[in-house]
Amino acid sequence: MPHYLEGSRNSCALHGALQLFEAIEGVVPVIHSTAGCGVQYYLGGTRMSGGNDPFGSPPVSSSNIGQKHVVFGGGSRLREQLKNTVKVVQGDLYAIVTGCSTEMVGDDIPAMAREGRDQDWPVIYANTPGFSGDVHHGYHLAVKALIEQLPDIWKKPEEFPSGLVNIWGIIPNQDPFWRGNLQELGRLLEGIGLVPNLLLGSEQSVASWQQIPGAVLNLVLSPWGELPARLLEERYATSSIILDGLPIGTATSTLLRRLTAQLKLDPIRTEAFITREESRLNLQFARLADIYFHAGFQREFVLVGESAQVLGIAEFLGTSFGLLPRTLIITDNPLDSVRERLVTRLTAFVPGYDTEVVFSEDRAEISDIIRTSDAQLVLGSSLEREVSVELGVPFLALSFPLADRIVLERSYAGYRGATTLLEDIGTAILAFSRDFHLC
Amino acid sequence: MSLLRQKAPRSREKRLDTLGAWLGTVSVASKEFAGDEIPQRIRTFAQSSNDDLLYALRILAGIRDSVTIIHGPRGCAAAGLHHIASRRNNTHWIVTNLDERDTIMGADGKLRKSVVALYRRYHPSVVFIVGNPVIAINNDDIQSVVEELHEELELPIVPVYVTGFSSQNAVSGYDTALHSLLKYLAGESSIIDKNESLNLLSVAEHPQDRKEAQHLLEKLGITLNVIPDDSTIDLFRLAVAARASIPLCPDAPEYLGAILQQTYGVPLIDVSRPVGVEGTGRWLKSIAAFLGKEDVAEELHKGKVAETTLQLGNFSLKGVKVYISLSSANAFSVLDLVEELGGEVAGLTITHLDRLYIRHLNELAERNPSLQIHVSDGQAFEEISILRKLSPDLYLGDSTHLGQVARLGIPVVSLESLALVGYSGVVRVARRIKTALANNSYGDSLAKVNSPYQDAWFRRSHNWHIKQEVK
Numbered sequence: 042m043p044h045y046l047e048g049s050r051n052s053c054a055l056h057g058a059l060q061l062f063e064a065i066e067g068v069v070p071v072i073h074s075t076a077g078c079g080v081q082y083y084l085g086g087t088r089m090s091g092g093n094d095p096f097g098s099p100p101v102s103s104s105n106i107g108q109k110h111v112v113f114g115g116g117s118r119l120r121e122q123l124k125n126t127v128k129v130v131q132g133d134l135y136a137i138v139t140g141c142s143t144e145m146v147g148d149d150i151p152a153m154a155r156e157g158r159d160q161d162w163p164v165i166y167a168n169t170p171g172f173s174g175d176v177h178h179g180y181h182l183a184v185k186a187l188i189e190q191l192p193d194i195w196k197k198p199e200e201f202p203s204g205l206v207n208i209w210g211i212i213p214n215q216d217p218f219w220r221g222n223l224q225e226l227g228r229l230l231e232g233i234g235l236v237p238n239l240l241l242g243s244e245q246s247v248a249s250w251q252q253i254p255g256a257v258l259n260l261v262l263s264p265w266g267e268l269p270a271r272l273l274e275e276r277y278a279t280s281s282i283i284l285d286g287l288p289i290g291t292a293t294s295t296l297l298r299r300l301t302a303q304l305k306l307d308p309i310r311t312e313a314f315i316t317r318e319e320s321r322l323n324l325q326f327a328r329l330a331d332i333y334f335h336a337g338f339q340r341e342f343v344l345v346g347e348s349a350q351v352l353g354i355a356e357f358l359g360t361s362f363g364l365l366p367r368t369l370i371i372t373d374n375p376l377d378s379v380r381e382r383l384v385t386r387l388t389a390f391v392p393g394y395d396t397e398v399v400f401s402e403d404r405a406e407i408s409d410i411i412r413t414s415d416a417q418l419v420l421g422s423s424l425e426r427e428v429s430v431e432l433g434v435p436f437l438a439l440s441f442p443l444a445d446r447i448v449l450e451r452s453y454a455g456y457r458g459a460t461t462l463l464e465d466i467g468t469a470i471l472a473f474s475r476d477f478h479l480c
Numbered sequence: 481m482s483l484l485r486q487k488a489p490r491s492r493e494k495r496l497d498t499l500g501a502w503l504g505t506v507s508v509a510s511k512e513f514a515g516d517e518i519p520q521r522i523r524t525f526a527q528s529s530n531d532d533l534l535y536a537l538r539i540l541a542g543i544r545d546s547v548t549i550i551h552g553p554r555g556c557a558a559a560g561l562h563h564i565a566s567r568r569n570n571t572h573w574i575v576t577n578l579d580e581r582d583t584i585m586g587a588d589g590k591l592r593k594s595v596v597a598l599y600r601r602y603h604p605s606v607v608f609i610v611g612n613p614v615i616a617i618n619n620d621d622i623q624s625v626v627e628e629l630h631e632e633l634e635l636p637i638v639p640v641y642v643t644g645f646s647s648q649n650a651v652s653g654y655d656t657a658l659h660s661l662l663k664y665l666a667g668e669s670s671i672i673d674k675n676e677s678l679n680l681l682s683v684a685e686h687p688q689d690r691k692e693a694q695h696l697l698e699k700l701g702i703t704l705n706v707i708p709d710d711s712t713i714d715l716f717r718l719a720v721a722a723r724a725s726i727p728l729c730p731d732a733p734e735y736l737g738a739i740l741q742q743t744y745g746v747p748l749i750d751v752s753r754p755v756g757v758e759g760t761g762r763w764l765k766s767i768a769a770f771l772g773k774e775d776v777a778e779e780l781h782k783g784k785v786a787e788t789t790l791q792l793g794n795f796s797l798k799g800v801k802v803y804i805s806l807s808s809a810n811a812f813s814v815l816d817l818v819e820e821l822g823g824e825v826a827g828l829t830i831t832h833l834d835r836l837y838i839r840h841l842n843e844l845a846e847r848n849p850s851l852q853i854h855v856s857d858g859q860a861f862e863e864i865s866i867l868r869k870l871s872p873d874l875y876l877g878d879s880t881h882l883g884q885v886a887r888l889g890i891p892v893v894s895l896e897s898l899a900l901v902g903y904s905g906v907v908r909v910a911r912r913i914k915t916a917l918a919n920n921s922y923g924d925s926l927a928k929v930n931s932p933y934q935d936a937w938f939r940r941s942h943n944w945h946i947k948q949e950v951k
Contacts, residue, residue: 045576045594046554048564053555069932072528075613075644078555079528080858083880085558089565096932097883098860099528108646111617125525125945129861129937131930141553142613142645145583171553172583172614404564405572405601423565444565 048404048424050372050441053171056082057179057212058138063095064213064241065250067133069102071126073119073148074140076105078171089423089442090214092449102126102135106142116148123153127162133247134194136186137166144170158194163247165190177265177373180212184269187250188276195247201255202236204304207273209259210266211287213241215347215373217443221452222287226262229455232314233297234306253277257304262287263349264379285383286352290322290361290459318456325460326361329467338470341367343414345407345421346440348375348383350453354420354439357459358466359390366390368397368414370407370421372440375400418470435473437465483739484663487623487639489655491647493520498834499855500648503862503943507849509833510841520949522648529858530831532642532653533612534559538684539657540571540640542709545605547572547598551591551622552612553579556644572602583614592625599633606636606665606713616643636713638664649832650857651807654683655735661708662739665716675718678702679725679746681733682709688899693728693754696764696902699780700773707736720744726767728901729753731809731836753809753901756817757788760902784903791907795914797823803870805829805863805877805885806895812840814876814900821910826872831857854942860884861933865942874917889927891916 055074059082062070072079083099104122106115119137126135137154150166157164167186169179208226213219220242227237238256240249259270259281270281282303288296294315301311333339342364344351351369358364369387380400388396397414401407408428411419419429419436423444429436438446439453452458483489492498501521502509512518533556540548541563548571550557560573576590595607609622626637640660642653680697682690690709697704705718719725724747725740727733737748749770754763761781768777800823804811808830815825825848833855844851852870856862860881867875867888875885878896886892893916899905 045549045574045590045597046557047572047574048560049554049557049575049577050561051554052558053553056555056558075531076526076529076648076650076858077531077534077644080530080534080880081555081558083528084534084562085555085560089561094883097885097887098881099858101527101861101932103526103528105523105526105529105648106645107648111613111645121524122526129525129934130932131934140555140613141583142617145614145617170580171555172578172580174579175554424561442561442565444561 046403049402050404050422050424051175051177051374051402052082052085053176054174054179054182055138055140055169055171056086057176058167058169058183059100059179060086060176060213060215061180061183061241062136062138063100064219064245066244066246068247069126069130069132069135070100071123071135071137072100072103072140073115073122073137073143073150074103074106075142076103078140079103085442086214089444090217091443091447093214101130111142111146114146114148115143116153119143119148119150119153120156123157123162123164134163134165136183137164138169138183139167141170141172144168163194165194175374176215177212180265181268184209185272188253188269188272191247191250195251197254198251201252203257204235205238205252205256206230206235206258206260207238207253207256207279208240209261209269210263210349211241212263212265212347215441216350217439217441217446217448218451218453218458221448221450222454222458224450225452225455225458226260228457229293229297230300232318233301233311235300235304258282258300260300263347264375265373285379285386286349286356287354287454289353289357289454289462290456291319292353292356293455294319322456322459325463329463332467332471336471336474338467339363340417341365341415342418342420343368343370343411343416345370345372345411345425347371347373348379350440352383352386354453354462355387356390357462362463364418365394366396367416368399368410370399370401370410372402372407374402418466420466435470437469439465483743484659486659488641489652489659489735492649492652492655492832492834493647496834496836498649498651498832500832500857501946502833502853502855503946504853505849506841506844506851506853509853510838510845513835513838513841520648521946522949523859524945524947525861527859527861530650531644532647532650532656533610533644535650535653535684536610536640536642536657537563539654539661539708540608540610542684542711543571543606543608544710544712545570546608547574547602547604547606548608548610549574549576549591549594549598550610550612551576551578551587551620552614553577556612556614572598572604574598578614583618586618586620588621588625591622592629595625595629595637596633599635604635606638609637609639611639611641611643613644616641616646636664651731651832654732658683658708658733658736659739661716662720662736665713666720666744667717674721675723676703677705677718677722679719679722679740680704680706681725681727681736682706683729683732683736685709685728685901686897686899689901689905690728692899692902692904696754696760696780697726697767700764700768700771700776702771720746722746724749724770727751729809731807734836753813755810755813755900755905756820757785757903757906758820759813759816761785788903788906792910795821795910797821797913800824800874800917801826801870801872802874802876803827803829803867803872803890805875805879807831807878808833808837810878810895810900812837814895817906817909818876825851826870827852827854827866829854829856829863829866829877831855861937862942864888864931864933865938868938874913884932886923887926887929887931889920889923891920891923
């Protein structure tokens with residue numbers, strides 16, 4: 042029985058599915074629920090991800106069921122809404138998503154989607170009531186709906202690009218840097234001769250999702266990407282590389298070498314690419330050295346975020362930048378089996394140093410942990426700003442929700458993302474000490 | 481206490497014939513509201529819009545030293561992040577995080593545990609328990625938890641029975657929250673001595689708007705008791721024994737003012753919204769008339785007019801066609817403001833229309849009978865279609881779809897976080913408008929992004945999908 046939550050940063054399954062569908066160009070989510078579900082998503086999701094508002098409004102189609110539909114059923118309302126959505130809103134694919142109310146009433150959603158397809162409308166559906174789970178579950182439900190239902194609408198393409206790699210596990214907005222991170226990963230894969238299938242973000246449309254069966258590999262970058270990879274292994278026998286976190290800095294080189302070995306790519310090309318990228322990153326480190334020491338960058342930090350982000354960032358800061366991961370707080374509720382291996386990895390970055398790992402999504406509990414951590418730098422979401430001010434330590438907002446930062450295409454992944462992360466952490470420390478001296 | 485005996489008030493539709501979907505001219509609206517029967521309208525295509533839960537949360541977010549428990553699944557508390565980010569005060573936002581099993585078995589045990597744990601952690605002065613679709617459909621027993629724990633913890637626990645679906649007008653959520661606040665926090669008026677203060681009814685207002693109104697009224701020598709925005713729970717007990725109530729808006733606090741008057745005998749001073757130089761003057765003078773302080777108000781107004789005129793300089797909206805899209809009372813008051821500044825109003829979108837606005841409709845029908853009124857909350861597609869046809873020079877709005885409107889290339893001023901009230905509000909709005917009209921290059925950039933709608937939609941009438949409800 043789950044406990045109550047204060048200031049929760051993981052909204053419901055419906056909102057998770059909306060995040061996924063809105064991240065694919067040309068997909069129009071059709072919400073079958075009460076009127077407020079889409080506005081809750083907008084206020085608590087879109088607005089907390091400054092710079093990620095695809096429509097310039099809450100989701101553009103919602104059946105807004107009323108008392109009558111709760112009593113007598115909302116199927117006919119959905120039929121009408123779907124018919125008119127196709128008339129009013131441009132789209133390549135219409136995705137019905139449901140809320141708690143219509144699921145409790147028991148509307149037959151698959152039948153409605155089938156009716157739509159009989160009219161030759163491209164329609165899929167996902168049953169996504171909020172009570173069924175959190176945003177991550179919603180991501181799973183939406184991805185599963187696309188993988189399973191798209192082949193019923195469009196025939197499999199005849200040809201696929203060779204060396205195609207699907208990327209899974211980066212969740213829009215839950216990773217505020219998702220767009221930039223995917224782009225950087227795409228650049229890295231291209232650098233060693235592969236063709237990335239990013240699936241989400243700019244220029245990623247239904248066509249990208251039709252390419253999925255033709256991939257030579259699924260690259261999984263968070264525990265949440267394991268399910269799609271497994272589904273595709275069952276359907277198309279595609280193999281996978283599974284990482285629990287984002288590759289940042291030299292961890293990227295490890296990944297590129299692994300890809301090269303597994304897919305039998307040209308190792309000379311890969312090594313040349315790695316050398317170029319690493320030398321560039323090393324020069325960034327060098328240019329920063331004077332300020333690093335005189336401003337006292339080396340410190341113990343607290344990091345709050347989703348598994349993939351915490352793992353990637355803590356690894357980079359701990360193994361290449363001399364910082365000490367005091368307390369790592371993981372907010373995305375990974376499965377128990379995943380937790381064990383995460384703790385093993387997360388506590389091993391700095392040999393001989395004691396790193397505390399906590400799993401929590403309760404704002405009050407997280408603030409209490411930070412308060413007693415004795416850390417000298419807080420990296421977290423906007424919800425942690427208050428406690429960092431209270432402690433009088435520098436703070437950088439880098440995980441969801443971001444109430445006071447704009448992120449368009451910034452990345453904290455790969456080599457370039459590592460550079461950006463150095464810029465942002467350094468700026469946060471310098472701005473803080475300056476304010477501190479001015480007081 | 482008759483009206484307060486109910487769990488929740490009747491919906492706005494039932495009480496005031498409130499419409500949430502309508503399109504036509506002012507003169508037709510005025511005629512329709514002159515009749516006894518006003519048929520409800522429904523949409524056969526709709527977009528997300530506010531509901532009573534979201535509006536109730538706006539009020540609860542403003543009560544100091546409170547814990548708000550949304551007794552539902554996670555998503556029903558998503559907007560809490562928005563309120564936390566606005567950092568208004570020390571409110572705590574909790575969701576009981578109901579899962580599938582809870583929707584079958586009920587979850588009052590979970591609610592009880594949450595209340596006790598949060599009481600021990602924060603010792604708040606009040607706990608709110610907020611309903612939502614899941615609780616309403618399941619008919620979960622919140623009431624017995626409220627009663628038992630109220631006794632056990634000696635703590636005011638206030639259930640707010642919003643449902644997300646029983647009213648098609650979000651504004652009903654204000655009524656539901658205000659109903660519960662009075663019912664549980666005000667107590668019996670007979671045991672409280674009358675006091676000399678006046679209630680300022682400020683419901684989900686911008687803090688600066690509230691302060692501006694307070695500031696002006698204090699110049700009339702009034703002691704104010706401000707509820708519910710930023711108030712402590714003790715102020716509700718004082719409110720029922722106050723000398724009179726002054727609404728800061730004729731709509732949002734309407735139910736609060738009416739109950740204070742009918743149930744507790746606190747007179748409600750009938751005033752419109754203090755927006756615009758003349759509008760603010762009228763507001764002040766009506767209140768002064770009630771207090772017999774006309775000359776103080778007259779003097780204050782004169783001084784402020786001179787000051788504001790000076791600050792406005794040569795600013796004028798002459799020749800500028802303005803489209804207004806706001807919550808209803810704001811829209812009508814901004815309409816007066818735009819005309820006062822010399823502008824022409826091209827059309828109005830308001831969140832709802834009901835019997836509270838009959839006077840406005842009749843006045844406007846005399847002055848500008850062909851002005852188009854569009855009633856909609858959150859229906860961006862309707863507005864976009866209307867705006868394409870009217871092509872105004874400026875858009876004043878506070879909706880969540882300004883990003884879509886701006887893609888039409890029209891200069892936009894957001895009034896969501898801009899304080900409008902009082903003389904200083906005029907200067908502030910004028911400055912923002914001046915800035916927006918001076919450089920629309922961002923609008924030009926945005927106009928290069930395609931609209932999400934089909935061309936076929938723009939060729940149809942703006943309201944083909946709005947039908948009369950079949951009972």
